[in-house]
Amino acid sequence: MRLDDLDPSRNTRDLGRGSGGGFRSGFRGGGGGLGMLFQFLPLLLRSKFGWVIIVIGVAAYFLFSGGLQCSSAPVDQASSGTVGETAASSGNEACDTEAELFACRVLTSTEQTWGQIFRQQGRQYAAPTLNFYEGRNSSGCGAADARMGPFYCPADSGIYLDTSFFREMETQMQAGGDFAYAYVIAHEVGHHIQYLTGTANDVRRRQERASQTEGNQLQVRMELQADCYAGVWAARNRDRIEPGDIEEGMRAANAIGDDTLQRQAQGYVVEDSFTHGSSEQRMRWLRRGLESGDPAACDTFAARSL
Template identity: 70%
Template structure:
C-alpha cells in the first residue's frame, strides 16, 4: 500500500478509540512499532516522530486527498497518517487466503515502513527521481520503495521475536506472497505485465520481508542499489 501523493484537503478521519477487536489489534501493533522504531532511531542519535493511525470505513479524506476502502491501507506523507479500514483484514483472509494476526500486523508494519521512508527523506528523493522518468521506470522505482517497506516490516518483527507465535513468520510470508504484483495480476487478468508492477513480485516481497526478519537491522534494507 503506497498511498497517494499530493497535498491539500482537510483531515477528516479521526483517530478513533480502538474499540473493535480488529482496531485493538491494530493499535497494539502501532504501539509496538513505535517502541521498536523509537529505539532504532535512538541508536542513530535521532528522535522518532510517530505516525498517526486513522481508522475509517468506506471512504476518507486524508492530507493526500480522497481515498476509498478499495485502495486498501495506505500511508499519506502529507499528514504522516496511516489510514486503515479494518474490513481489509477480512479481505486479506477471504480473498487473499492470508489469515491470522501476523498477516494483519505485517500490513500495518509495512505502512509504518513507508513512514520511516518519509521521515528519513527517502520518499522525497524517490519522487524527485520519478518526475524525470518514464512511467515504466517510475514503476520500477516504486517496486524498490515497496520492497524496502516490506523489509522494514521484517525488521520490526525481528525486534519483537519474543512475541511471535509459531507459524507467524509463515503467515507473514504467505501474506507477502498473496499480494505480489504477479500473483494479483494473474488472478485479475490471467496475464502478467512486469512493467506495470508497482509493489514487486511475490518472490521479491517474501525475500525482502525475510531479509528484514533475518537481520533485524534497517541497514540491511537497501533496496535501491543493485538487483532486487
C-alpha cells in the first residue's frame, strides 16, 4: 500500500517500554480491549477471548478509568527495516521506527477519509490518538497489555498498539503485509467511529439488559461493522492500493474469525460464544465496505443475515 507521500499524523504519542511479554492472544480487532467491551467488567465474558483473559490474569485490563488524549510531534526520519520489524523505539517519540511511521501514515489517511465523510454529513471529525507502547503500559480503560493485541479505548479515544504485533501477524497467523497491518488500524478507527456516532454507547446499554448470548450477538455486529468501516476507508483510498493488498486484508480477516480461532485453540466451535464473527462473516463485511465505499452500507444492526 502506497502511503509514503503522507505526513505522519500528529495525533500520536509513544508511551515507551513497560513490563510484559509471553503468550499473546492476537489481534481481535476490538474496542476498549479486543472488542468494544466498553468500561464494564461484566462484559468481559462476552469478549472473544474472555476465558483466555481470565486464565492469563489480565481482567483488570477491562476496568474503566479516566484518561487524557495526548499527541506528540513525530520525528522526520524512520529507522531502517520493514513494517513488520520489531526493533524498539529509539526514544519516547512516536513514529520513529519503520513500523510506527507506517502506522502513523495509516492514521493520517483515516483522518483524511473520515474527515471528508463527516464534512459531507455536516459534522466535524475528531480523530483518535494512536498510542504506541511496548510490552505493558496503561490506557484510559486500564492496563494496556501487548498480549491482548491492538485495541480501542473509548475513555480516552485512544488506539493502543505494540507494533511487534505486525511481526506476529506474519509469523504466527500467516497474515502479514502492509495492507493487513493497515486493516488492523482501520478496524480500530472503525470502533472510534462507532463511539462518535453513538453506536457504541447504544450497544453497551442494550448489552446491559441482554443475556450473555444476546450480548455476544450484539458484539458480533459491532465487530463486523468495524470491519466494514475499514473496508470503506480502503475503498476511498483505492489509488493507494497495490496488487495483492486486498488478498492480504482478506487473509487477515480470515485468520481472526471466531470459528478459526476456536478451532485452533480447542479443536471445536461454539457459535453462541462468538463475539467477533466467523471468518466468512469478517471477510464478507470487509468486502462490503470495499465494494461500496459507503458507511451506510455497514449497518450490521439492520441486517437480517450477517
